Every structure is written in structure tokens, then in C-alpha cells.
Amino acid sequence: MSDVLLSARALARHYPVRLPGGLLGRPATLKAVDGVDFDLARGEVLGLVGESGCGKSTTAKLVLGHVPPSSGEVRFDGAPVPTDRRADWRRLRRRMQMIYQDPLGALDRRLPIVAQIGEPFDIHCPDMPRPERRERAAALMASVGLRPDQAGSYPHELSGGQRQRVVIARALALDPELLVCDEPVSALDVSIQAQVLNLMSDLRDRTGFAALFISHDLKVVRQMADRVVVMYLGRIVEEGLPDQVFHAPLHPYTQALVSAAPTPHRRARNRIVLPGDPPNPVDVPSGCPFHPRCPAAVARCRSEVPSLVRDAGRAVACHLAQSAGGDLSPAPRALKAKVA
Amino acid sequence: MTITTPDPRQGSASVFTAKSRARAFFQKYPILILLSIFWIVLMLAVAGLGHLVAPRDFMAMNLSERLSEPVGMGGTWAYPLGTDELGRDVVSRLIASIRISLTIAFLATLVSATIGVALGFLAAFLRGRAEQTILMVIDAQAAMPFMIIALAVLAFLGNSLTLFTILLGFYGWERIARIARGLAIAAQDQGYAAAVRDLGASPSRIYGLHILPNIASTLLVSMTLNFPEVILLESGLSFLGLGVQPPETSLGAMVGYGRDYIQSAPWIMLAPAAVIVVTTLCVSLLGDWLRDLFDPTLR
Known part of the structure; x- marks a missing residue:
């Protein structure tokens, strides 16, 4: 397809680290980004959400060629993005730019x-x-x-x-044809956030840039993005239009994320509180990386890594949301209670 | 409540009372700084044009006027600062010494700053092996007493003013290199240099137009610390007979040779010593002031 500006395929970035213990520490691999696929069309704004440490910023660095991917590749307008910071890389800055936090x-x-x-x-x-x-x-x-x-x-x-x-x-x-915005408004107070976001929308209407819009703020992403990707522990767990993702989230993680966003109207909202902290990306749980915190996890989730299944513009990586026929349906919320 | 429109001549509406122009001037240029500027300009003028105003030839001897006192100590205006053990005019010798010493010190400081900044930036830019090598050279230089190196070089290669200046230029470069490297690495990780790099700027632009001006203040202070040390090193080497060779003279050589007469004719070494102290002090003061002046956040 010719109108794909940016595509990432099986994109991964692993960092070798040493576990605590000084010289005796065991070497390990931190999987900051672990197999991410997405496409960005010309003029499209793709929102990237997730909690801190889920690999959003590393994805941005990979897209811009700041760091070389450990595996997979990023293609910009059909050509691989150079990562060597030489003349080619510098020339490409004309076409891809970044906005900082x-x-x-x-x-x-x-x-x-x-x-x-x-x-x-x-x-x-x-x-x-x-x-x-x-x-x-x-x-x-x-x-x-x-x-x-x-x-x-x-x-x-x-x-x-x-x-x-x-x-x-x-x-x-x-x-530039592509703008990577890494939390562009999270350092600003709310009234200024709105101004800056409106300015960016206006500029986008005028110049038609495509953007990778990274934020942990769902409201902001919803306002700016044409499509949303939700990341958890270096992987994409859900993808879709903002309205779909935020109104009918399929993945239990997205459900929890959406339920945590404050809304002025729903007073008695049904907040899903996830137990525990996000696991260490050095030590990703087996099976579905989300299963230790998932309220609906079943036995299969502990052993089998769910793949990202696409259907009609949506995608989700969850066994519970993928029914046998290939249709996607929201993961049941409290399956655990039923199972137990 | 009334709304006052700010005076367009002032930058912003302010609750402070307007300062008089003279006070504003002295606040921007404190009296000490003005004196320092005056002294440095005077020294530069002496270094540049001193030979035109020197009352006598600095090598001319007048043995009948040996060790005559300066004006304040019972001497006459014929020799305002007295004469030395060979009857040479101290004023003329002082002027000649300032020329030599300041030229050497300025050039040497410039050389060491250039080498230091270049190697420091190179280390910060290349990282990895090249950085380790440069750091090793820096440590080697820091570990060796410079005086010994200087003695060895001067003993083996002979002495000329050019060689001497370049040799002194190698003094203190390792400190500037370390500072430049550290600051450049910090700047690379700080947003502004990374942001300019993301704009597609070449390394020479990043380092020359962004990092260098941003760290110039620190480097400047370090250079002003280096300057007096170079003067003192020059004095030490000249005193040992390995620096500026007679009949040429320098501030250090004057102090060195005047030392023998410190009790009977202290003026021989007092005048050059005072010039060394005042000049180095002024350079330090100016360096500090320039550091603040170059910082737009302190304006």
C-alpha cells in the first residue's frame, strides 16, 4: 500500500542488563520493546498509550532511528530508517521530527x-x-x-x-511528514494542555503531518488520535479506533486502564483495580505477560502467549477476547470469580 | 485599581523604583570590574606598544647608578622604579617583561584551551575506545609533574621563545579536557544538544554552536585559573634558567634574579611581583564576571 508512511514489523529492542548482585549478578535481558507491529498511514495520528515503562518511549526512539532495533525493522516511506546518525540519518530529519516532553x-x-x-x-x-x-x-x-x-x-x-x-x-x-510526540503535554498544566492540543490539531489540519502520539493520558490521546495502540510490557495488547478502544475495550488491561480514567458524569464508576505492580521487564511472566494481574486469567493464559489477532480494524492479544470463530469480543470481567 | 501601562523603554512593568542611569551603569559594571578591565587593557597596551613608551633600552646598563632607589624610597625621577644590580632601569625592564610574560601566558593559555576543548569534545563525541585512549593520555599527563617534563623538553630541544610558549601551552590542557569532556557528555544527555541533533544538525554544529557556548562560562573560569599558573610556571622555569634567557627578560626572570637583592634592593622583585599578583587577580575577577555576563538566565 503506497499510503503507508511508517511501518514497524516485529520491532524489538532488548537491553543487556546485570541483575543486582554486583559482579556476581546474573546477566539478563530487558525487553523494552518486544515484537511490535504497526502501520501509520500518511496524515494519520496513531496514539500510543500505556503505563510508564511499557516501552512507549523506546518505540519512539526506534521509529526515529535513535537506537537500532534488536530485531525487526522500521520502514519509513518504504525504506528502512537508518540508525547510524550519519548523513542519511540527518537528511531524514527533514521528514521526521520530534516533540519532547x-x-x-x-x-x-x-x-x-x-x-x-x-x-x-x-x-x-x-x-x-x-x-x-x-x-x-x-x-x-x-x-x-x-x-x-x-x-x-x-x-x-x-x-x-x-x-x-x-x-x-x-x-x-x-x-515534516512524520511527527513523533513523546508526551508533548504531560509537563503542562491542564488549561495549557488544551491550548497546545488545539494548536496541534489546527496545524495538523493545515499541514497534514502524520504523528505518533505517545501519552499516558487517555483524554489527550482520544482527542488527538485517529487510531489507538495500547502497550503493555513492550507488546501491543490492543489496537483500534479511539471510540472503540475507550468505549468497548476488549483486553482486560485496557478495560482497567479505561475504568481508571476519571470522568465527570459517571459518579459511581466501576473501577477495576489491578493487583500488584507491572512486572519487571527483565523478568516477563510466562504466557500472557498480563496474566498475574489479570482479573479474568485462566490456566491457558499462564502457559500460552496470546498473539495479536486482527479483525475489522481492531486487534487484541488476549485468549479470552478471541473466540474460536475469529470474532473479537470483550474479555469477560470477572471470570476468575466464576472459575474459583 | 488602576491599570498602568508599562513604560515601553523599560523591559517590563516593575514595582521597583527606577534607578538612576549612573547607578544602573555601576550595577552592570561594578567598580572592581571597571578597574580590572582598565588594568588588563593597560597591560595589553603595554604588551603591544610598551617598547614605544619605555624610557630607556631595557638592556642598557649604567654601572654608576647601580641599585639606586625608586621614587618613594629616596630615589629620583630619573629612575622612577629604581635600577637593578647592573644599573638597568626597572621601569623599562618591567615593560619588556610584561610584553614577554603576558604574550607567553595568553598564547599558552589559548593553546592549552584549544587542545583541551578539542580532545575533550573528541572524547565525548567518539566515546568507546577513543575516549578511553584520550582519558589515558589525560591521566598520564596529570600524573607527571609538568616541571620535569618542561625541564626535559627544554634540555633536549634547546630553548627558543616559540618552543617555550608551545611547551607552556601543554600545561593545564588535561584539566580543561576533563571539564570539556564531562560537560559535553552532560550536555549530550541534556535535552538541548539531543534536540538539535534530532533536527539533523551535524556534530560540528552541535558542538561548536550549541555545546561550546553553553559550557564556555565554565571553561572561561578554568582558563582564568590556568592563566596565573602559566605565569608562575614561566617564572619558575625562568628562575631556574630554563625559561626566558637573558638578555631577554620576563616577570619571572626579574623576580628570580631580583631575589638575591631582596633585603638590600627589594624594588627589583617587588615591581614584577606586584604586576603578577594584580594581573592574575584581574584576570580571575574578569573571568567570573564574564561568566555571569554570558549567562542569559542571570540577566
Whole structure:
């Protein structure tokens, strides 16, 4: 399919680690991302949700070629993404950009913001005449709602929302086709979050970039994403349209995740409290990685790893949600009680 | 409540009372800093143009005027700072010494900063084996007393002003290299350098345009610490007879040779010693001030 901009196939990133115990510690493998498949069409926004440590950010790094995958591959517009940070990698930055969680950290505190917004032109368009660079930087500032008189300000003089606008303007300077947003609003307070998200939606309507939108905040993902992928312990557990995933979650983990999101209307909500902590990614449980915390786990879940089954735009990796006929149905909530 | 519009001439509306212009000026340029700037400029002027204003040739001897006192100690204006054991004018010798010593110290500090920053950045950029090698060289340099190396080099290769300057340029580079490496590694992990790299910037751009200006303040302070040490090292080597060779003179050589007369004619070594102290102090003060000046978050 030609309109697939980005595709990840069996993408995995493992880190060799040493278990505690100093020199005597046993070497082990931390599976940050373990076999992830997804496609991203041109102009599509794919939301990536999951709790911290589930491999969201590692996935972003793999997509951008910051770290080489241990296995599997990422293809951008049909070609593998280089990971060596040489000229090819640098040239590709014209087409894929990133927005960071901490805008103050992502900006050089010694340069006025207009210089930083115009920096992509300095890097990628050395032939562009200086006045044109200045003009385009000014236009970018206006497009993200920064006042012209703020051009000479330094990052520390701006508010958090304004800084994130600077980062967004810089990322969009060269009209990238793909934007990877790693928790772009989680460092901002709620009212500013809304502003920045609205700005991003507007810019998306105008420029039509595709985005990998990473967040642990379901509301934010729901507002921004065309499609949602839920990750748990380095694997995709569920995928689908935001409304489907958030209204009729199939996977028990997603059910718990959705039930934990506060809503203003449902007062007596049926919150599913998961027992225990997310397991250590060094020591992933056998079978379904979620089974020790799953309220509905059955014997099969302990021994057999569920594969991600796709059906009509949805996908889920859960034995209980996959019926024999291939149809997907929500996993029953309290099977455990029945079994016990 | 009334809404006041901020005065456009001021950066922001402020509850503080407006300062007078003179006070604002002295707040930005404290009096000590102005004095330091003045002294450094004076020294640079002496280094550049001193030979034009020197009252006498610094090598000219006048044996009938040996060890004559300076003005404050009973001497005459013919020799404002007195004469030395060979009847040479201390003022003229001081000017010649400042020229030599400051030139050597500035150039040597520049050389050591260049080597240090280059190797430090290289280590931070390459990591792995290359970094280990560079660190080993740094440790080797730090473990060897520099004076011994300098003695060996000067003894084997002979002495010339150029060689001497380059040799002193190898003094202190390992400290600057360590600082540059540490700061560059920290900066790489900090967002801003990583973010610029993600924009597709080349390593030379990242290091030259982003990391270097950001860590320049620390390097500058380290260089201002290096500068007095180079002057003192030069003095030590000159005193041992391995530095600047007579008839050329330097601040260290003047102190060294004047030491014999410290009780009978202290002015021979007091004048160059005072110049060393004041100059190094001014350089340190200026370095600290520049560090703050370059930091936009402290403005």
C-alpha cells in the first residue's frame, strides 16, 4: 500500500542488563520493546498509550532511528530508517521530527527563540537567503501563536506553554511528514494542555503531518488520535479506533486502564483495580505477560502467549477476547470469580 | 485599581523604583570590574606598544647608578622604579617583561584551551575506545609533574621563545579536557544538544554552536585559573634558567634574579611581583564576571 508512511514489523529492542548482585549478578535481558507491529498511514495520528515503562518511549526512539532495533525493522516511506546518525540519518530529519516532553530541556537557553525556530533552515537549507529564513521563522512563530515581540526572548523567559509552542514551531519548520510526540503535554498544566492540543490539531489540519502520539493520558490521546495502540510490557495488547478502544475495550488491561480514567458524569464508576505492580521487564511472566494481574486469567493464559489477532480494524492479544470463530469480543470481567 | 501601562523603554512593568542611569551603569559594571578591565587593557597596551613608551633600552646598563632607589624610597625621577644590580632601569625592564610574560601566558593559555576543548569534545563525541585512549593520555599527563617534563623538553630541544610558549601551552590542557569532556557528555544527555541533533544538525554544529557556548562560562573560569599558573610556571622555569634567557627578560626572570637583592634592593622583585599578583587577580575577577555576563538566565 503506497499510503503507508511508517511501518514497524516485529520491532524489538532488548537491553543487556546485570541483575543486582554486583559482579556476581546474573546477566539478563530487558525487553523494552518486544515484537511490535504497526502501520501509520500518511496524515494519520496513531496514539500510543500505556503505563510508564511499557516501552512507549523506546518505540519512539526506534521509529526515529535513535537506537537500532534488536530485531525487526522500521520502514519509513518504504525504506528502512537508518540508525547510524550519519548523513542519511540527518537528511531524514527533514521528514521526521520530534516533540519532547520537557520543552525547556529541548531548547538552548543561550539562544533567542527565533534563532532556534529558524535553525532547521540553517541546517537543511544552507542555500536559502538569510532574509527568507528570517521571514519563515517569523511566519512559524505567528502560526503557533507567538507574538513577534517575543522573537528575541530566551526560553527561560517564556511560560511552559509558550516553550512548547517554540518546540512545535521548530519541529514543523521543514514540513515534516512524520511527527513523533513523546508526551508533548504531560509537563503542562491542564488549561495549557488544551491550548497546545488545539494548536496541534489546527496545524495538523493545515499541514497534514502524520504523528505518533505517545501519552499516558487517555483524554489527550482520544482527542488527538485517529487510531489507538495500547502497550503493555513492550507488546501491543490492543489496537483500534479511539471510540472503540475507550468505549468497548476488549483486553482486560485496557478495560482497567479505561475504568481508571476519571470522568465527570459517571459518579459511581466501576473501577477495576489491578493487583500488584507491572512486572519487571527483565523478568516477563510466562504466557500472557498480563496474566498475574489479570482479573479474568485462566490456566491457558499462564502457559500460552496470546498473539495479536486482527479483525475489522481492531486487534487484541488476549485468549479470552478471541473466540474460536475469529470474532473479537470483550474479555469477560470477572471470570476468575466464576472459575474459583 | 488602576491599570498602568508599562513604560515601553523599560523591559517590563516593575514595582521597583527606577534607578538612576549612573547607578544602573555601576550595577552592570561594578567598580572592581571597571578597574580590572582598565588594568588588563593597560597591560595589553603595554604588551603591544610598551617598547614605544619605555624610557630607556631595557638592556642598557649604567654601572654608576647601580641599585639606586625608586621614587618613594629616596630615589629620583630619573629612575622612577629604581635600577637593578647592573644599573638597568626597572621601569623599562618591567615593560619588556610584561610584553614577554603576558604574550607567553595568553598564547599558552589559548593553546592549552584549544587542545583541551578539542580532545575533550573528541572524547565525548567518539566515546568507546577513543575516549578511553584520550582519558589515558589525560591521566598520564596529570600524573607527571609538568616541571620535569618542561625541564626535559627544554634540555633536549634547546630553548627558543616559540618552543617555550608551545611547551607552556601543554600545561593545564588535561584539566580543561576533563571539564570539556564531562560537560559535553552532560550536555549530550541534556535535552538541548539531543534536540538539535534530532533536527539533523551535524556534530560540528552541535558542538561548536550549541555545546561550546553553553559550557564556555565554565571553561572561561578554568582558563582564568590556568592563566596565573602559566605565569608562575614561566617564572619558575625562568628562575631556574630554563625559561626566558637573558638578555631577554620576563616577570619571572626579574623576580628570580631580583631575589638575591631582596633585603638590600627589594624594588627589583617587588615591581614584577606586584604586576603578577594584580594581573592574575584581574584576570580571575574578569573571568567570573564574564561568566555571569554570558549567562542569559542571570540577566
